[in-house]
Amino acid sequence: MTSLLNFLDDILWQSILIYFLLGFGLFLTLRTRFVQFRRWRDMFLPFKRDPAADKRGISDWQALAVTLSGRIGVGSLVGVAMSLAAGGPGAIFWMWVISLLGMPLTLVENTLAQLFKTVDQRQQFRGGPAEYMTRGLGMRWMGVLFSVLMMVTVSVIFNALQAKAVIHALSSAFNFNPWYTAITLGIVFTLTLFGGLRAISKVSVWLAPLMSIGYLLLACWIMAENIERLPSVFLLIFRSAFGLQEFAAGALGYGVTLALTQGVQQGLFSNEAGSGSTPHIAALAAAKHPASQGFVQMLGILVDTFVVSSATAMIILSSGLLSAPTDRISGIGLLARAVNASVGVVGPQLLALFVLVFGFTTMIANYLYCENNLLFLQRGKTGSIYLLRVMMLVMLLAGCLIGTPLLVQTASISLALITMINLTALTLLSGLALKVVKDYERQRLMGRLPVFNPDNFPELKGQLQDGVWK
Template sequence: MTDLINAINDILWGSVLIYLLLGTGIYFTLRTGFIQIRHFSHMFSVLKNSRKSDHAGISSFQALCTSLAARVGTGNLTGVAIALTTGGPGAIFWMWMVALIGMATSFIESSLGQLYKTKDSSGTYRGGPAYYMEKGLGMRWMGVLFSLFLLLAFGLVFNAVQANSIAQASKVAFNFEPKYVGIGLVVLSGIVIFGGIRSIARVAEKVVPLMATVYLLLAIWIIASNIEAMPAILALIFKSAFGLQEAAAGAVGYGISQAMTQGVQRGLFSNEAGMGSAPNAAASATPYPPHPASQGYVQMLGVFVDTIVICSATAAIILASGALDHAASGISGIDLTQRALASVVGDWGAIFVAIAIFFFAFTSIIANYAYAENNLIFLEHNHSSGLLIFRCVALGMVMFGAVADLPLVWKMADTAMALMTITNLIAILLLSGVAIKLAKDYNQQWANGRIPTFDANHFPELKAQLEPGVWEGSDPEKPSQ
């Protein structure tokens, strides 16, 4: 089984996806005029009124926290450690690159997710790639295919990955038996996910900002304590990224390949740009400004926070500690992160990481489920018995992940992630013209001193594709600066 999964991943990641992902990100970066750089400060401006919502949707801030809950998980702690041990320090550079260009991709997919959203039978906003594949492209079959891949990835495999990291971290720090950790996770996760999207959003809104802030403060303290080593660490990252460290050994090509592959894989797993996951959260929001592109800016910020900020913090902790240089054979993942932190701050470092990974991974589990539920509703149109069965299966995968073997679980995650990403990237490339129109409409209104407001009447070629009653024009007002 492992050999088959490895063969599939070699094909998908060794050639197809790495070029498709980077190529798409570069294409959208150019088409939007480097929007992630030119409008960097505007991402924060949109957050000023991000707590507004209505009975149909969650707030933009809740949507951001939900997407961050899914993004900020094992990829930030375990994934960075795996990237460093298998791809070397250069993998961090490629994580940065995939995040930087991925910000433009995230803007496109999240704007489309918000544009083509619908309302379910309870009047709650639903949307995402499956919906814009059906409505924007007229290809429900493609939406069905994407939904099945997402259900496999987020509803099942990714939750097993998150549970695995919690169980392993708890074993190292507290010597807890994985099966008991799994039972506890199933109970806690079940309480939240049976409350639906609003329950998940409320938990994410409270937990995500707190856990990210505490983790970053610790990382900043470690960096400040080792500030003299930071220039050498940065130089090592850049040299390794381009194979300069391996030049003397005659393994330049292999070194670059490993660094790029691991950096792109782990970077995508962490920030999810282009994967088609975040648009599910973006579509659930009642946006402010009331324009689809505003959610593009919100989710673009999520990619930046996840990879450029939090993943970099983990990399700095590991590299500053020297744990990577002295790691014994077979030590990787969360174990390496715990050892690195413990070597800097003492034994309580391993306990801190175990607590951090619990909150990071637990919020990922509930957010991942929210994405899966959204796509199950696309397939079944809110079939209550099917939803109940899937919730039980998803919780079963949490239990499986807690006691499963780490390498196999990660390989399964890579395969599922690749398949849904390829499907989504094809769709957003086909719909790129629509997304660029949204960006231009939003930015023109903002430049004219108005709060960008989407009016479907100004887009007659799109109006027939949109859900009736979801988008209504209104008089824009003067924005706050």
Template sequence: MNDLLDFFDTILWSSILIYLLFGTGIYLTFRLSFIQFRRVRHLFSPALFKPNQDPRGASAWRVLCLSLASRIGTGNLTGVAIAITLGGPGAIFWMWVIALFSMATALIENTLAQIYKGAGERGKFRGGPADYMEKGLGMRWMGILFSFLMVVSCGFVFSALQANSIAQASFHLLHVPHLTTAAILATMTALLISGGIRSVIWLSKWLVPLMAFAYLLLAVWVIGHNIEKLPQVIALVFKSAFGLQEAASGALAYGVTQAITQGMQRGVFASEAGVGSSPNAAAMASVSHPAAMGFNQMFAVFIDTLVICTATALIVLTSGVLDHPDAPFGIRLLQQAITPATGGLSHIALAVLVFSFAFTSIAGNYVYAENNLSFVHNAAPAKRLIFRLLVIVMVFGGCLVELQMLWKLADIFMALMAILNLTALLLLSGIAVKVVKDYERQQRMGKIPVFNPDHYPELRGQLEPGIWDKSPPRR
């Protein structure tokens, strides 16, 4: 089974996804005139998080926290550690590269999600790639296929992966049996998702900023203990990225390939830009202009990959744990890296952080899965209950299965979703770029950008009535 998964994983990532993701990011970066660099200050603008009074949608701040809940998970901890172990320090450079160019992709996909959003249960905003595939491209079959992949991956595979990370951390750091962790985690998941999407958004609003701040404090503390190594670590990242370390040994091509593949895989898994998951959150927001959520989610990519993932990488590399030939793997590598600076508290601190990161990811992924389930069919309470029970079963089972197999499944499903989503957003990039430029034009005029669909004749007949026009909301 592992050999078969390895084969598909290699084909999808080495032959297709690296070029498609990187190419899309570069193409959109040029079309948007390097917007992620020239408008970087706008990402920190309070105007992006100003509450909107429309009761049908969530605030931009809550949507940012929800998307970060899904993004900031095991990919930021064990995923980065695995990337460094398999791809070398150079993997971090390529993780930065894919994140920077993917910010343009995030801008476009989340702007599209806002343009084509609709009204779901109780009139609340909902949407995502499946909706812009159906409304923008007229391809409902494509939306259904994407929704199916989202339900299986976010509802089952990704949740099982995050649960497995909690079980592994609890066992190696606190010596808690896997079965005990499975029972506790499944119970907590059941309690959370029984409250639906609203309870997940509430949890994300409070827990995500707290856990991110706590982890950055830990990173600063650990890196500060090894600050003298920081300059040489930065130099090592750049040298390894281009194979300068391996050139003398004749392993140049392999070293560079591993660095690029591992860096981009982990970068995409962490940031989710281009995969089509974050637009499911972006569509829930109440904003005056679709591009506002595009910038909001560009900021999410910045925080997730360029801040949190970089913190993990610098913790590992400055600690010097990779200098030992018998260095551990995954979460134990991270524990060994922080132990000299934190002493006997390392196992407790890391276990709490892994739990927080992974549990919020389970919660965020559940929201994405339920959102796509409702795209295919408005689920009756009984059907929704069955789906929730299956999610709980996968969380329980994820604590007990092999980690490597889960990583491969996650990579394969992410690749398939990305192929569909990138195809759709490239076909719709013209209207998205036009909307983003309208947002910038209004800002230059000193206005608060407001979206007027009448200015876009190509959208006529594609938007759901009552969402962007002035007609009353549906009841």
């Protein structure tokens, strides 16, 4: 079983997905004329408060906060540490590259999610990749396949990984009983879910930014303590990315491949560009133009990868631990030692609190992904939502019994499959998405706040849900 999972993981990441992501990201970067650099100010434009916003959706700021809750999870802490231990410092360079190339990709997928969003029985906006696969491509079977895979992957594998990391961190730092911790986490998780979409949005709006700022302050403190090492740290990252560090050891090709694979994999795990997760939340926003949410979600990649994930990398690399033998140190252990070296005895407790909050906010964002896909499968009917919430609790507790290595490898394979399905749909719909983005840019050049008019897109006739775009 382990050999089969290793084989599938290697095939998907090293032979298929890595080239698909890099190639498609580069293609969109050229087609949009480097939109991630050219129109960076538009990432902040939709945050202006609009008193006339559609009450059926959440605000742009709430949508960004919820997606950041999903992005900035345990992967931004433990995942980065694991990538560093497995792929070396060069993995961070390739994480940055795939994130820059992922920005126009996330612009396209979130624009499409907004464009093809629907309204459920409770008159709330819904949507995601399954909707643009169904309405944009006319392939409901693809949407169903994506929804089923996403629900199984997120509800069992991803949430179990977050929960296991939280339980392990709290048990190690505070000597809590793992089972009591798991049950308490499950109860708080379920109570939050039963508050509904508005409650989840409110929790994310203040909790995710607050803890991100706190974690950034911790990283700045550690970097200040090791400021003399920072120039050599950046040099090490770039040298390792191109194999210059490994050249003397005669392992040039292997070193570059390992760094590239680990960096791209961690970049996708972290910023989620192309995986189809953030479009579920982007579709909930009451945007006046589909592309506006696309630009907002580009900002999410900057915050997650270039702030939080990079902060983790700087904490570890500036500590000097990675140059020491790491055979028995990986993941949370490596990060904990790096924090302890600067903070002292309170390091484990402080790190455990960050893991708790980041893991918890990711879990509730994952629930929203599941909820949106369930509503797609049931064509907008909301009767099974409460059953889903109970099932999510049961699967969270059951997932904690599965071994971590098996969960990590299964999550890697599942994420690759989901991303390949989504990237296929994005490739087919990229022309339409870029046309919508150009309409947004045209209105911005005219000095107007972009407003979408479906009458300007006759090719969309019959594909959009009535009454969504007034």
